[in-house]
Each structure stands twice: as C-alpha cells, then as structure tokens.
Amino acid sequence: MTVPQPIAGAQRVGEVVLAVENVSLSFGGVKALVEVSFDVREHEVRAIIGPNGAGKSSMLNVLNGVYHAQKGTIRLRQGAAWREFHDMDSHEAAALGIARTFQNIALFKGMTVLDNIMTGRNLKMRCNFLQQALWAGPAKKEELAHRRAAEEIIDFLEIQHIRKTPVGRLPYGLQKRVELGRALAAEPTLLLLDEPMAGMNLEEKQDMCRFVLDVNDHYGTTIVLIEHDMGVVMDISDRVVVLDYGRRIADGTPDEVRSNQAVIDAYLGVAH
Amino acid sequence: MEPGIGELDTFPKLLMMHARIRGARPAIREKDLGIWQTWTWHEFAEEVRALACGLAEQGFKRGDHLALVSDNRPRLYAAMCAAQCLGGVPVPLYQDAVAAEMGFPIQNAEISHAFAEDQEQVDKLLEILPQCPTLRHIYYDDPRGMRHYAEGVLASYESLRDRGRAAYRRDPAFLESEIAKGRGEDAAAMLFTSGTTATPKGVVLTHHALIDRARAAAELERLDDRDVALAYLPPAWVGQFIFSLAQPFVTGYCICCPESPETVMTDMREIGPTYYFAPPRVLEALLTQVSIRMEDASRVKRWLYARFMAIAQRVGGALLDGKPVGALDRLLYRLGDLVVYGPLRNVLGMSRVRVAYTAGEAIGPDLFKFYRSIGINLKQLYGSTETSVFVCVQPDGQVKPDTVGPAVRGVELKFTPERELLIRSPGLFKEYYKNPQATLEAKDAEGWFHTGDAGYVDADGHLKIIDRVKDVGRLSDGTLFAPKYLENKLKFFPYVKEAVCFGQARDTVCAFVNIDMEAVGNWAERRNLAYSGFTDLALRDEVYELVRGCVERVNADLAQDPELANSQIHRFLILHKDLDPDDEELTRTRKVRRGFIAEKYAALVEALYSGRKDVHIEAQVRYEDGRTGTFSADLKIRDARTFASAAARKAA
CATH class of the missing domain: 3.30.300.30 (ANL, C-terminal domain)
Incomplete structure (x- = not known):
C-alpha cells in the first residue's frame, strides 16, 4: 500500500522571488494603485491588507495578469534567472506557477468536487483533445496520474466525503476549501488567495488557517493573501503590506504594522 | 505437515496459517486516495513480521502492553498482531477520548510503547507524557504535520517497520520461536470498560477465550473466507475487536476500513459487506434517512413504497424465517423485491448482507421488523466485554424481537433468586487487570460471571433480558x-x-x-x-x-x-x-x-x-x-x- 510522502526538507523563508516595483494602475480617473512597491520571499506567507477600496484585489489581479499595470515592473524569479513582465495574461501567469482563488467563489457549480479539482490540472495535461476523448495513446496513463494528484489534494484538505458531490450543493466554507484545492492542483509556486476566510464562521476560519499554514509548510508554497480579519492576518502571516487609497502606507512584520500610526489612522479614520 | 486446528491456539499462529494456505486472498482492505487497496494474507503476515521484529528491537518483550489509539486502519491491526507475536498485549483505546482519559489505562498497565494514528493522537499522548513516565516510545502512522516534532519518544511507523524488516532478514528464527512460545492461555487483548460509573477496568481476554467464542459464532453462522465485513466502529470496543480481528483470523474473511468516518455510508455501498454489525442507534439513523428521502420522492414512488412496505410488514419476516406463506403473497413480495426492497437494500449497502447483528441496547420491534421485512437477516445477540461477546445469538429462523436467542455452544446460563443472570463460558475474561477485588466480585469461585442483568429463559429456550438487577x-x-x-x-x-x-x-x-x-x-x-x-x-x-x-x-x-x-x-x-x-x-x-x-x-x-x-x-x-x-x-x-x-x- 502506498502513502503520499511529504516533500522533503524543512522550508524556511528564503530569498525574494517576486518583486513589485512602482506599479501604478488607473481606470480612467480612478487611481487604483499608485507607485506601489513590495516584495515576496520564497516560502513566506505575505498578507496584503487595507480598508475597502484600498486596491488589494487590484494588486492581486495585476499579479496574475488579469489587469496590466500602466507603470512599473513586476519581476519573478525562476530558478536563478529573473523574468520581468509588463503585460502577461492570466494563462501565462498560470504557466509560470501562479495560481489563485477568488473573493467570490468561481467554481463550476454543476460539477463534482473531484472534477473541479481536476480542472486545476488543465495546464499539466499534455495529450490533445482527440487523444483524451478516445482514451488513446498516453491519455489513460496521464489521466491516472492526474487523478492521483487530485486525490492527494482531496486527502490533504480532508474532503473525501464530498468527492462526488456537485459543488453547488455544498456549504460556503467547503466551497472555499474546494477552490483552494483547485488552485493547489496546478502545483503553484506562488499562491494568491483573495479573502479566503470572508463570510466564514469561527470554526471554518480556524480550519482554513490550518490549511493555509499546512499548504505553506507541506508543499513549500509561497502565499500572498488578502484578508480582512485582522486576527487571522496577524496570526498566520510572516510579513504584511498595508495599502490605503492605492498607496502603500506600511510594510513589515505583523507587530510593526500593528503599531504603525499611519495604519491605525487608515483603519480608524482621523479628524480632518 | 500442517499443524492441527487445536495447535493454532494464538492469533499470530492463525495469521501465519492463513498466510500459508490462502496467501493470495484478501485479508484487509482500506480505501486510500479514493481507491480500495488490498493487503493479502501474505502481505499482512509480512507486515506483522517486520513490525514485530521492529518492536523487539525497541525493547518490547513478552508481557508488555502496547497502547493503540487509532481509527480502523490496516496498520492498526498489523500493530496489534505484532504485539501478540512477541507475547505482548494490545490495549486499544478509544480514539475520541480526551488526553486525560488515556492517562489511566497507560498508568494502570505501565505501558511503554504506544501506536498513534496521526498528529492529533500524538498530541494527546504527548500531553499526558509527564504523568506517564513509563511511556517511552510512540509510533505514528500518518506523518502529516509531524515534521517539526523533535520529541525523542517519537518514531514513524515506517522507520519501525523498516528496522524490523532488516532484523527479520538477519534472524528470521527469532520471531518464529517467539510466535511458537505463545500459549492459548496468554492474554491476547486488554479492553477497558467505559468508566461512566467508576474508574475504568482493564478486562484481560486470553487467546483461547477469544478464539473459542469467535469460532463458535462463526460455525453458527457458517462464516468462511468469502465473507466481507466493514470495520467502522471504535477498535477499542470488544465487538469491533471480535469482528475485525478474532473472527477474520479464525475464518479468513476480509475486513474493509472506510476512508474516513464521514464516508462510511458510501464505502459500505461500494464494498457490500456480507457480515454486518450495527447498534440500534445506527439502524435508527439509517431508517430516518430513508423515511425523509421517501417523503421527498414523487407521488408514484411514495405510493409504491407504502403499498409494498405493507406487504413486506405482513410477510417479509415470515419468508426470512422460512415459514409458510401463501402463493399470492409470495408473488407480491417477489415483485416488491424487484421494485422496492432490492433497490432499498442496495442504497443501504446491504445487498449482500447474509448475517447482520444488533446489540448493546433494546431495539424497538418496529425498527427490527423493518430491516427483517425487506430481507435483511438482522438478528440480536447478547454479550459483553467480559464474555468475549458471544453468549446468546438468535439462530436463523428463530428470531423474536424481544429475546436475544438461545445460548451459543459452550455457554451455561443460570439465575440467582433475584433473577440475576450468571454465565459460565470458555469465553470468559481472565481478570480485571491489577484489580483482584473487582475480579472476585464479578467472577465467583466456580467460574460464574455475574452480569448484573436480570432476565429469564423463555419456553423456547431463548434468553430474555429485562432490566438491570438493581432496578x-x-x-x-x-x-x-x-x-x-x-x-x-x-x-x-x-x-x-x-x-x-x-x-x-x-x-x-x-x-x-x-x-x-x-x-x-x-x-x-x-x-x-x-x-x-x-x-x-x-x-x-x-x-x-x-x-x-x-x-x-x-x-x-x-x-x-x-x-x-x-x-x-x-x-x-x-x-x-x-x-x-x-x-x-x-x-x-x-x-x-x-x-x-x-x-x-x-x-x-x-x-x-x-x-x-x-x-x-x-x-x-x-x-x-x-x-x-x-x-x-x-x-x-x-x-x-x-x-x-x-x-x-x-x-x-
């Protein structure tokens, strides 16, 4: 009997793998991001926080190529080489090992959990459409390998009991977990989570925190997450960047950020 | 030459016999990563040999106790048998117990080695480690989340097995001689009774008692190596021990471990067990599910269900008992089997069930009749941890809703003037561990076990339990x-x-x-x-x-x-x-x-x-x-x- 093995070697936060430099993004007259710079290190959990409309989701969308920054550069390290890009699209981002989840769950509601997770393997499939349809050539072997990968994720996220359940019938917290599973299926090196705990009750949040940390620990995935729940952010992230009205107002460890006057002002408001 | 059946007086000897004569037959299955994985008897025996040698290398010796905290897993049963190979005693503990509750058994039996399923169980054992100075080795099965643990007492299951495998290769004779040293009167398991009223008591059961009872019931039900059972109740409970270790080791049938507690229903449907046990509350929950889903069904289906269930209620039980039933009713029942009972049994995962038992508490006659009427051979039995389960079992064709059947072969029953049931049977426990006072109170000099239950034997020779004696x-x-x-x-x-x-x-x-x-x-x-x-x-x-x-x-x-x-x-x-x-x-x-x-x-x-x-x-x-x-x-x-x-x- 075989048992999945954890990836060997303890991962600790390493060198910078993603550098965002002076990125600006505007929609007409609305400045969503203004000269934002920060970096992400290998294996770290990096949080982006800020009040409503601060530009958090826009930042994430720039990172995986949904939006294109008008100014500034984004550099991604691949092995020893740096790759700089300005206008990659989301397909390229996925091919580069960037996966994400969405603030509003974007799963295929009529499909089962297993099938949804299998869609996350899409970029890893090498056989063409015809081979897959006819179960010809290497298609069968490939399908088996992908199914195994999907099953390992199901085991990891402890969702065996809903494997064959259509996603639309699941409660919200479980759908969020499935979405995380689909993102993991792409075997990302960089995982972007857009409010993974929004709308969850305390227990679901605790579960999700555990899974995020487990993913980070077990697969060594670098994680960038947006979150509103301050308790969660302060507990699980290594470093936090704070945005307000599209500008970076603070960057540092949770403790540093917590005591930063600009951050307190942004969250609580100041008398003008 | 094959040793005679009488010489196979311990579980390890039985295991090695199965590995020889039905090595390629399935012994135990587990659903892992969505696929049913099988250990044959040969593979099972190999795993047990390696583990036993590993334990011996770690200083586990004759008379030692091995605590096990795990859900039903092939590796749990392998570890149990490995301990028995060395003359040790497995002590399964309830996996949902809190840490404090595990302290007593471990202290009581001065346990030095423990087997834990995963991080959750390891955490509990580590929590009570300061109060349990005897505990020196904890082996964990699932390595997930265990990477950052630095405690010296911890070792993975794999490392133990690999070490043992190497040791077995060096000196296979050592283990064979250890197995041969085992005797039927040695302790085979220690099971703690639930301590709702007092401190828990460790019930010591011998190989002989467990094998004798397992064999008596297997003969009664004609169990053989083609049977299949689902192991889904806590392994620390005597019933699960009997159904997923003692009886398979006696008859060679295959047990299946579900993927997780939440998937039991689906897994049962996939496996289709032929031999099944469920306490009344599980049967009740299943029936409730069926009723709720029937109410949501279309009008035609509801009508069919109502009509055919009425027929089943009338003649289903009699047909199962082999009693005479009119030709028209027979025809109607067969039709009902086609459109209602058969599909219903299939949904319940009971299509292939030959023998199903319920016990533990009184079962409602309507609930009992429901399962029998749709053709599931549900029967009641009576027994407890101290009696290795089988005291009375309802034989096929003699099933009554309010009795628990006649005594199984080898069991003697008698009653005190207060109507307390006394039992003498080869399956009786040896003692309560380190508690001679309690042992003496429960088992008198002539070997009668005082059950504390009041009852009587009815005109047909069936035992009827009515209440606790004190009530x-x-x-x-x-x-x-x-x-x-x-x-x-x-x-x-x-x-x-x-x-x-x-x-x-x-x-x-x-x-x-x-x-x-x-x-x-x-x-x-x-x-x-x-x-x-x-x-x-x-x-x-x-x-x-x-x-x-x-x-x-x-x-x-x-x-x-x-x-x-x-x-x-x-x-x-x-x-x-x-x-x-x-x-x-x-x-x-x-x-x-x-x-x-x-x-x-x-x-x-x-x-x-x-x-x-x-x-x-x-x-x-x-x-x-x-x-x-x-x-x-x-x-x-x-x-x-x-x-x-x-x-x-x-x-x-």
Whole structure:
C-alpha cells in the first residue's frame, strides 16, 4: 500500500522571488494603485491588507495578469534567472506557477468536487483533445496520474466525503476549501488567495488557517493573501503590506504594522 | 505437515496459517486516495513480521502492553498482531477520548510503547507524557504535520517497520520461536470498560477465550473466507475487536476500513459487506434517512413504497424465517423485491448482507421488523466485554424481537433468586487487570460471571433480558416488576418520549407518560386538532385516547409473557411538561430518575392508586434562564384495558 510522502526538507523563508516595483494602475480617473512597491520571499506567507477600496484585489489581479499595470515592473524569479513582465495574461501567469482563488467563489457549480479539482490540472495535461476523448495513446496513463494528484489534494484538505458531490450543493466554507484545492492542483509556486476566510464562521476560519499554514509548510508554497480579519492576518502571516487609497502606507512584520500610526489612522479614520 | 486446528491456539499462529494456505486472498482492505487497496494474507503476515521484529528491537518483550489509539486502519491491526507475536498485549483505546482519559489505562498497565494514528493522537499522548513516565516510545502512522516534532519518544511507523524488516532478514528464527512460545492461555487483548460509573477496568481476554467464542459464532453462522465485513466502529470496543480481528483470523474473511468516518455510508455501498454489525442507534439513523428521502420522492414512488412496505410488514419476516406463506403473497413480495426492497437494500449497502447483528441496547420491534421485512437477516445477540461477546445469538429462523436467542455452544446460563443472570463460558475474561477485588466480585469461585442483568429463559429456550438487577422489583403479590422493560416498550412508540412506571410493593402497575411534542403535534395537525402549547396538547382527550392505545398494545404484548403478565399497566396519566435534566428528573444522559420523580410527584402517584379521575397539580418549573415560576393544571387519569395472561387462558 502506498502513502503520499511529504516533500522533503524543512522550508524556511528564503530569498525574494517576486518583486513589485512602482506599479501604478488607473481606470480612467480612478487611481487604483499608485507607485506601489513590495516584495515576496520564497516560502513566506505575505498578507496584503487595507480598508475597502484600498486596491488589494487590484494588486492581486495585476499579479496574475488579469489587469496590466500602466507603470512599473513586476519581476519573478525562476530558478536563478529573473523574468520581468509588463503585460502577461492570466494563462501565462498560470504557466509560470501562479495560481489563485477568488473573493467570490468561481467554481463550476454543476460539477463534482473531484472534477473541479481536476480542472486545476488543465495546464499539466499534455495529450490533445482527440487523444483524451478516445482514451488513446498516453491519455489513460496521464489521466491516472492526474487523478492521483487530485486525490492527494482531496486527502490533504480532508474532503473525501464530498468527492462526488456537485459543488453547488455544498456549504460556503467547503466551497472555499474546494477552490483552494483547485488552485493547489496546478502545483503553484506562488499562491494568491483573495479573502479566503470572508463570510466564514469561527470554526471554518480556524480550519482554513490550518490549511493555509499546512499548504505553506507541506508543499513549500509561497502565499500572498488578502484578508480582512485582522486576527487571522496577524496570526498566520510572516510579513504584511498595508495599502490605503492605492498607496502603500506600511510594510513589515505583523507587530510593526500593528503599531504603525499611519495604519491605525487608515483603519480608524482621523479628524480632518 | 500442517499443524492441527487445536495447535493454532494464538492469533499470530492463525495469521501465519492463513498466510500459508490462502496467501493470495484478501485479508484487509482500506480505501486510500479514493481507491480500495488490498493487503493479502501474505502481505499482512509480512507486515506483522517486520513490525514485530521492529518492536523487539525497541525493547518490547513478552508481557508488555502496547497502547493503540487509532481509527480502523490496516496498520492498526498489523500493530496489534505484532504485539501478540512477541507475547505482548494490545490495549486499544478509544480514539475520541480526551488526553486525560488515556492517562489511566497507560498508568494502570505501565505501558511503554504506544501506536498513534496521526498528529492529533500524538498530541494527546504527548500531553499526558509527564504523568506517564513509563511511556517511552510512540509510533505514528500518518506523518502529516509531524515534521517539526523533535520529541525523542517519537518514531514513524515506517522507520519501525523498516528496522524490523532488516532484523527479520538477519534472524528470521527469532520471531518464529517467539510466535511458537505463545500459549492459548496468554492474554491476547486488554479492553477497558467505559468508566461512566467508576474508574475504568482493564478486562484481560486470553487467546483461547477469544478464539473459542469467535469460532463458535462463526460455525453458527457458517462464516468462511468469502465473507466481507466493514470495520467502522471504535477498535477499542470488544465487538469491533471480535469482528475485525478474532473472527477474520479464525475464518479468513476480509475486513474493509472506510476512508474516513464521514464516508462510511458510501464505502459500505461500494464494498457490500456480507457480515454486518450495527447498534440500534445506527439502524435508527439509517431508517430516518430513508423515511425523509421517501417523503421527498414523487407521488408514484411514495405510493409504491407504502403499498409494498405493507406487504413486506405482513410477510417479509415470515419468508426470512422460512415459514409458510401463501402463493399470492409470495408473488407480491417477489415483485416488491424487484421494485422496492432490492433497490432499498442496495442504497443501504446491504445487498449482500447474509448475517447482520444488533446489540448493546433494546431495539424497538418496529425498527427490527423493518430491516427483517425487506430481507435483511438482522438478528440480536447478547454479550459483553467480559464474555468475549458471544453468549446468546438468535439462530436463523428463530428470531423474536424481544429475546436475544438461545445460548451459543459452550455457554451455561443460570439465575440467582433475584433473577440475576450468571454465565459460565470458555469465553470468559481472565481478570480485571491489577484489580483482584473487582475480579472476585464479578467472577465467583466456580467460574460464574455475574452480569448484573436480570432476565429469564423463555419456553423456547431463548434468553430474555429485562432490566438491570438493581432496578427490578416485585409487586405486592410477589410477581416480577421490571420498570425499565415496561418503559422501553412504551418508548418504542414514536408518540411516547419518556415513561415512568411504578409498582414496587403495590398491587398493580401505573405509569406516567411524557408525550413526544413533535410526533404528537404532527399527529394533531393532521387531524386538525388545535392546541396552544404542550400542556394543552397533553390534556386533550384525543391524546389520552392515542396514548391509551399505546398502553393497551403494551399490555396485550405483556399478556403473552407468563412471567410479566401481571405487570400490565392498569392506570396512567400524561405529564403536563417534559421531563427535563434541568429539573433533575432525568440524568444528563437522559435516563429517568425514577426515585426522584416518585418523590417529587408523590401526589400524582397517590392519585393513580386512589382511583380518582383527575388530580390538580401545582408545580415549580425552572426556565432556561434560571428563573422559576409556578404552574398549575388539572391532569386526567385514565384506565387502560388489561388482558388475561396467555398462560391463564390456556389453563382455563
């Protein structure tokens, strides 16, 4: 009997793998991001926080190529080489090992959990459409390998009991977990989570925190997450960047950020 | 030459025999990553050999105890048998117990080695480590999350097995001689009884006792190596130990471990076990699921279900028992099997079930009949940890809903004057570990085990358990009065939530009935009966008539039983409120506190015996926020029809 093995070697936060430099993004007259710079290190959990409309989701969308920054550069390290890009699209981002989840769950509601997770393997499939349809050539072997990968994720996220359940019938917290599973299926090196705990009750949040940390620990995935729940952010992230009205107002460890006057002002408001 | 069956007196010897004669047959399956993985008997034996050698390398020796905290996993059973190979004793613990509860068994048995399923169980063991200085080695199965643990006591299952494999290759003779040293009278397992009333006691069972009982029941049911069972109940419970270790080792059948506790239903449907055990509450939950889903079904399906279930109720049980049934009914039943019963059995995962057992508590006759009527051979058995389970089993064709069947081969039953059941059987336990006092109290010098249960053997030779001895009383004329038995009979009706029977040292039996608000409320709504609340509903004449029907059916049933015919319920009243643990009328586990209620409602009890038609009550009630208020009502008292005893009728 075989048992999945954890990836060997303890991962600790390493060198910078993603550098965002002076990125600006505007929609007409609305400045969503203004000269934002920060970096992400290998294996770290990096949080982006800020009040409503601060530009958090826009930042994430720039990172995986949904939006294109008008100014500034984004550099991604691949092995020893740096790759700089300005206008990659989301397909390229996925091919580069960037996966994400969405603030509003974007799963295929009529499909089962297993099938949804299998869609996350899409970029890893090498056989063409015809081979897959006819179960010809290497298609069968490939399908088996992908199914195994999907099953390992199901085991990891402890969702065996809903494997064959259509996603639309699941409660919200479980759908969020499935979405995380689909993102993991792409075997990302960089995982972007857009409010993974929004709308969850305390227990679901605790579960999700555990899974995020487990993913980070077990697969060594670098994680960038947006979150509103301050308790969660302060507990699980290594470093936090704070945005307000599209500008970076603070960057540092949770403790540093917590005591930063600009951050307190942004969250609580100041008398003008 | 093959050793004779008598020489195979321990589980490790049996395992090695299976590895030789049916090495390629499946021994144990587990669903892993969505696929059923199989260990053959050969592979199982190899795994056990490696583990046993690994344990020996780690200093585990004859007489040592191995604690196991895990759900049903092939590796759990391999570890159990590995300990037995070395003459050690596996001590499975309940995997959902909190850390503090694991402390006692580990201290009591001075356990040095433990097997833990995963990080959760390891954390519990580490938590009690300071109080358990003897515990020096913890082996974990699932490595997930274990990377950052630096404790020296920890080692992975794989490392233990690999070390053992190398040791076995160096010196295979060592293990073979260890296995050969094992004797039937050695302890094979220690199972802790649940400690709800006192500190838990470690029940020591020998190889001989377990193998003898497992074999007796297997012969009765003609189990063989083509049977399949699902291992889904806690391994620390004696039943699971019997069904997933003792009996497979005796007969060679295959056990299957579900993927996770949440997937048991799906896994059962995929596996299709032929041999199945379920406590009544599981059977009840399944039936509820079926009923709910039927109510959502289309009108045609509901009609079909109602019609065919009526036929099944009428003739299904008789067909299963092989009793004569008319040709038309036979035809209708076969049709029903095609459209309703067969698909239903399939949905329940019971299509292939040959033998199903239930035990543990009294099962409602309707629930019991439901499963039998759709063709599932559900039977009751009687036994406990101390008796290696099998004391009485209902044989095929002799199934009665209110008895637990005749004694299994080798068992002797007798009764004290107080009607306490005493048992002598080859399956009796050796002792309570390090507790000679308790052992002496439970097992007397002649080897009779005092069960604490009261009962008798009926005319057909079937054992009938009625109550705990300490609860059984007598009416003033000396006849038997078993209040819990009567109360259970009443509670089997959905309309009755609780019942309290009185009769100790009185002429007749009278009862309080606590109606089930939901069931009776629904019943009232269907009859367009308006009511304002619980008390109003409970005082309705229509409801009294409904309850009277229930009481009279119980009486009719009791009249059939010569021992209990005199304890028919003569008068009853319906309580104006729910019995409630907050008012101390029930225990927290929802058991009726009969003595307290008799005192608190002494006026009502007197009214029941005084022949009055109604009684006024003023009572204090405690609201959920802690305030108290008084409350008054006029309760009615009604007579119930009683029936002449069957024995008396026969005499007349």
